[in-house]
Amino acid sequence: MIKTAVYPGSFDPVTNGHLDIIKRACNIFDRLIVAVLVNPNKRPLFGADERVKMLKTVLKGNRNVHVDCFEGLLVDYLRKKKINVVIRGLRAVSDLEYEFQIGHINRSLYPRVETVFLMPSEKYVYLTASIVREVSALGGDMRSFVPGHVARTLKIKFRK
Numbered sequence: 001m002i003k004t005a006v007y008p009g010s011f012d013p014v015t016n017g018h019l020d021i022i023k024r025a026c027n028i029f030d031r032l033i034v035a036v037l038v039n040p041n042k043r044p045l046f047g048a049d050e051r052v053k054m055l056k057t058v059l060k061g062n063r064n065v066h067v068d069c070f071e072g073l074l075v076d077y078l079r080k081k082k083i084n085v086v087i088r089g090l091r092a093v094s095d096l097e098y099e100f101q102i103g104h105i106n107r108s109l110y111p112r113v114e115t116v117f118l119m120p121s122e123k124y125v126y127l128t129a130s131i132v133r134e135v136s137a138l139g140g141d142m143r144s145f146v147p148g149h150v151a152r153t154l155k156i157k158f159r160k
């Protein structure tokens with residue numbers, strides 16, 4: 001039986017920390033769906049289409065990784081896809097409270113769901129997409145935080 005997991009998130013934009021989690025999830029599961037949240041209430045830096053496109057570009061060649069987007073409740077997306085495993089990255093204890101909240105809410109909405117927490121490499125413990133957006137907006141060098149394609153896309157975004 002092929003075991004598939006979903007790695008949901010905003011990915012605004014995808015960082016090297018996210019890619020580290022994707023790599024680790026692929027060592028455990030046969031197939032991984034990276035699911036980008038389309039949140040009409042938030043104003044992300046990148047639109048859902050742009051976030052999906054960046055992920056597809058940087059994940060090109062990973063045949064067992066698929067990129068998709070979803071709107072609404074994650075559990076509804078999971079039910080539709082007939083998948084019950086969610087991957088989330090845990091960088092530090094400070095992430096735990098928020099992640100437990102999401103994990104327990106998801107479980108109460110869909111009792112079959114299991115959340116698997118993976119630790120990224122210690123290199124990425126302090127890396128967040130919001131830090132990436134801030135440093136990039138201020139003209140910082142992004143090369144150690146995001147893949148080259150994303151660094152170039154950020155540069156173009158802030159040049160406008």
Ligand code: PNS
Pocket residue numbers: 008009010011037072073074075101102105106
């Ligand atoms: O990358 P993020 O922003 O930490 O990811 C959060 C995400 C997308 C996993 C979470 O906000 C989510 O699943 N949102 C969809 C709406 C939903 O299902 N809400 C109930 C659980 S909080």
